[in-house]
Amino acid sequence: MLVLLGITVVAVACASFMGHGMAALAVVAAAMLTVVAEELMRTAMRAWLRPV
Numbered sequence: 001m002l003v004l005l006g007i008t009v010v011a012v013a014c015a016s017f018m019g020h021g022m023a024a025l026a027v028v029a030a031a032m033l034t035v036v037a038e039e040l041m042r043t044a045m046r047a048w049l050r051p052v
């Protein structure tokens with residue numbers, strides 16, 4: 001997890017140095033929202049499919 005975070009920080013920093021900082025941040029924000037939505041769906045499905 002720490003390696004992925006480091007790669008993301010370096011990629012956003014490099015993109016901002018090249019003038020594409022806002023686009024890189026938009027992509028990172030969209031990816032984070034996707035992960036959050038996936039985790040919420042996984043939690044809901046776990047509760048819904050829990051054996052009775």
